[in-house]
Amino acid sequence: MAADGGGVDLGGRRSSRPAFRWRSGVRAGIHVLCLIPLAVLMAAGIAGDLGANPIEAVIRSLGDWALRLLVVALAVTPARRLTGWAGLASYRRMIGLWAFAYAALHFAAYVVLDQFFDWAAIGREIVKHKFITAGMLAFALLLPLAATSTSAMIRRLGGRRWQRLHRLVYVAGPLAAIHYIWMVKADALQPMVYFVLILGLLCYRGVVKSRAGGWMRK
């Protein structure tokens, strides 16, 4: 996982020592919280508690958590605007990276557990079946975001270019939810909830942006 520095509040400085300590405490707390679903899943796997189709259970759970954390990451900026708590922004990147981590594990579980490196079959699925296509595309779009998540990369790209690149999440987020909607047989309620949440959070930014006349104004 990439090192997370000061979040994307690029102008922000490390504040006084007690506040800094408080922030690292919150950081550690977020890391622990984000690890819990994976730990629970692993424990269930070891205990043999994943039901008759453990591979499906693993893949579904990892995908669910990728979507949930994506929603949380996308909710940070609106929450910051609504509450006026500027410090929230510094946690956004790490939550986004955790969303990516679950997406990557979801992808890895599909390749290893579900298809067992049958690249030909995976290729056919990507071409023929739109829910796989959407999922792969969403994951592919997240890759450059994860790769440029270090503070060094932000400095190298420059804040504006970095932010422009990271708007790929506007495509990846809805695609990830569509991937879920297209997968289910009949129970589309839960995936629709994710889709509406993600779209709603992205639209909120659009509204704020047009009102403010610029993107992410301080």
Add this chain to the structure above:
Amino acid sequence: MLIRHAPDIRSSDITPRPVYLSRRQWMIGLGAFALASSAGGAGRAAPSPFGKIAKSAYTLDEKTTSREDATHYNNFYEYGLNKEDPARNAPGLLKPRPWTVSVEGECAKPGVVDLDDFIRTAALEERIYRLRCVEAWSMVIPWVGVPLGTALQRFEPTSKAKYVAFQTLNDPKQMPTESSGFRWPYREGLRMDEAMNPLAFLAVGLYGDVLPAQNGAPIRLVVPWKYGFKSIKSIVAIRFVEQQPTTLWNSFAPEEYGFYANVNPNVDHPRWSQDKERRIGEFLRRPTLMFNGYGEQVAGLYAGMDLKRYY
């Protein structure tokens, strides 16, 4: 265990070619992603509640799915959309006794008969069949029951009986179906010659025991060459009809679930592939067999038909 073979099924035809690794072995390799290993096979310590069950020629030399898995991983949407829901919800709600089956339509002797009477036409037998779900997973299940054809013949279907329509119980108190947009009750259908094929089976039990609620108690269809959703559960009505009957999944999404729904590795579901399947309890997917491996018995039913069109 002594393995018997149906005279027209050779084990070489049905034994899958690829070598697969057992789940247990993979537990070691996968470490944290270790998968549950459940006690395999059917425990037969307790005497059967059915008394004597006739030995059947319909068997497989494939490992049967663990009873725990077969009774806790079910699609029975009347009891919820998750696989674990039916085992949780059905036993407390469904009252499998007393139970009657109404046989109607194009037949000389229609009637409403008690379940025990309905299945009395033949000796109960055990058949070990593959079950292939349209969702690309599969099981091997030892069913107890009677051939469908034998059970139907006593009602003397007429020459107008071209199809057989089946209907599941329609009682909101016993089946809380309000949770989804389906047109309940569950309905299924077979062409008359399919229904009369010796493979078509009515199950009242599995693993030597009475059929659990979540598996479709007290009586369900088992047509092993078709995707699992054709094998309708908790049947209350059977109707001989002249026209192809409306079926639940077909009316819900006709482009995804055909009336025939024969297991066919060459015709994909629009949203996923059907050429491979995950056998519950195994790690590697195995190739799906044409007609689920029952081609010798049923391929003739579809001679000359375009199975890509009539999926």
